Amino acid sequence: MCSASDSGRRALAAAGALAAALALAGCAHNTAPQRADDETAVPELRVCADPNNLPFSNERGEGFENAIARLIAEDLGARLSYAWWPQRRGFVRNTLGAGRCDLVIGVPARYELTATTRPYYRSTYVFVTRGGDVPGLQSFDDPRLRELRIGAHVVGDDYSSVPPVQALVARHIVGNVYGYSIYGNYAEPDPPRRLIDAVANGEVDVGLAWGPLAGYFAQREPVALQVTPVAPQRDAGGTPMYFDIAMGVRRGDLAWRERVQQALDRQQPRIEAVLSRYGVPMLPLPSAPQSLAQQEAP
Numbered sequence: 001m002c003s004a005s006d007s008g009r010r011a012l013a014a015a016g017a018l019a020a021a022l023a024l025a026g027c028a029h030n031t032a033p034q035r036a037d038d039e040t041a042v043p044e045l046r047v048c049a050d051p052n053n054l055p056f057s058n059e060r061g062e063g064f065e066n067a068i069a070r071l072i073a074e075d076l077g078a079r080l081s082y083a084w085w086p087q088r089r090g091f092v093r094n095t096l097g098a099g100r101c102d103l104v105i106g107v108p109a110r111y112e113l114t115a116t117t118r119p120y121y122r123s124t125y126v127f128v129t130r131g132g133d134v135p136g137l138q139s140f141d142d143p144r145l146r147e148l149r150i151g152a153h154v155v156g157d158d159y160s161s162v163p164p165v166q167a168l169v170a171r172h173i174v175g176n177v178y179g180y181s182i183y184g185n186y187a188e189p190d191p192p193r194r195l196i197d198a199v200a201n202g203e204v205d206v207g208l209a210w211g212p213l214a215g216y217f218a219q220r221e222p223v224a225l226q227v228t229p230v231a232p233q234r235d236a237g238g239t240p241m242y243f244d245i246a247m248g249v250r251r252g253d254l255a256w257r258e259r260v261q262q263a264l265d266r267q268q269p270r271i272e273a274v275l276s277r278y279g280v281p282m283l284p285l286p287s288a289p290q291s292l293a294q295q296e297a298p
Contacts, residue, residue, distance in 0.1 A: 045069070045078035046102045048095035050087040054190050055216035055278050056106060059084060064212070064278040065105040068271050072103075075263040086186060096250055103260060107248035114248030117261045118292065120268060121275055122283045124229045124242040125164050126214045128199050128207035131224035137206065138231045140167045147176070151195050151204035153213075154179035164208040167235045178204060193217045200225060215279030229281055242283055254292070261292060 047069045051059035057066050059082075073080035083101035085094050092113045095101050109119040127137050134144060150168070155161045168177055180198065184191025192209075196217040199207040207214065211229065218225040230241045247264065249257045264271070275282060 043076065043078040045073040045076060045080050046083060046100070047080065048083050048085065048091070048101035048104045050091075051084040052186060052189060052191070053087055054193075055212055055280075058189075064216075064274050064280065067274045067278075068267075069103075069105055071267045071270055071274070072105075072260065072263050075267050076259065088183070092248075096248065102249060102253075102256065104248040106245050109244035109246040111246070111248055113251075115251045115254060115257050116246040116248050117257060117264055119244035119246045119285055120264055120271055121280065122242055122244045122285050123211040123281055124233065124283055126209060126211045126281055127226075127228045127230060128196060128209055128214045128218060129205070129226050129228070130199060130202070131226050134206060138228050140164075140171060140173075140230065140235065145171075145173055145206070148205040149203075150177045150206045150208065151180050151198050152177060152208040153182045153192060153195055153210065155182055162208075163235070163239050163241055164230065166239050167230075167237075167241075168208075170235070170237055190217070196221065196225070211281035212275075212278070215281050219279050227279075227281065229283070233283070244285070257292065 049057040049065065049069075051057070054063050057063040061067075061070075069080055072078075083095050085091055092104070096104060096114065104114065107114055107116060109116055127134075129137060134148065136142075137144065145168070150173070152162060152165050152168075154165065165177065165179075168174065178198075180192075180195040182192050184194055192213050195204075195207050195209055196214060198204045200221040200223050208230075211227070214227050218227050233242050234240050247260055249260060272282070
């Protein structure tokens with residue numbers, strides 16, 4: 001990755017959590033959130049989300065971002081509602097930017113199409129294997145990777161957009177790598193799950209996936225799967241294998257962002273419990289978080 005901006009776009013694309021928000025074109029309108037300031041009124045928290053994107057969100061409210069949205073709404077004393085849109089190219093432009101909603105629950109920290117809160121969790125790419133089949137696998141320099149069948153999430157035909165595949169290509173490990181679309185067949189439930197299914201049924205020996213996806217779906221397979229964070233956390237070429245995830249509001253809507261940040265701070269322990277329950281691999285966040293003003297600095 002060449003820049004923080006590229007990292008943000010590619011993180012979301014590969015993650016599937018916000019898969020298309022990475023390649024989003026367009027900019028957000030500066031429309032004020034439709035929330036009531038009158039304490040006697042019932043305010044509304046309008047969340048932008050994908051209706052078919054587990055483990056992040058779905059229209060039945062079964063994802064961890066749905067659960068986190070409920071915590072934020074409860075904290076703010078707000079009624080929760082959704083603007084549904086597939087997280088593909090144009091997601092922010094057609095939701096947050098169009099004024100249809102006021103908050104995206106998961107975006108890369110400092111994501112350029114939104115104003116972001118401080119990150120509330122950090123996750124990583126992982127190796128997924130059938131329990132005991134490839135013991136000790138955690139590094140891209142493991143010589144076994146040259147012989148194993150490796151499955152990896154990809155965005156369209158662009159293998160280079162996914163950090164783990166970049167690491168494999170840098171090591172000339174290409175002939176035994178099989179791409180599984182992060183988008184999949186959107187008419188079916190849980191499109192990104194196919195890669196984890198492929199590990200479980202022996203179609204591939206190793207899966208490379210964004211941690212939240214792998215952790216959630218591995219728990220739901222009929223065979224035991226092992227989910228191991230890749231190490232080191234930054235590849236030899238400088239490509240990070242972890243990303244900080246924050247919440248996003250319209251650019252310029254800084255007072256609203258501050259309210260969301262305060263709710264996040266109050267709810268952080270409960271949010272971490274939700275993430276743990278969904279099997280999200282989490283790395284420690286920086287111990288001294290930046291202020292929102294510092295975060296805006298170049």
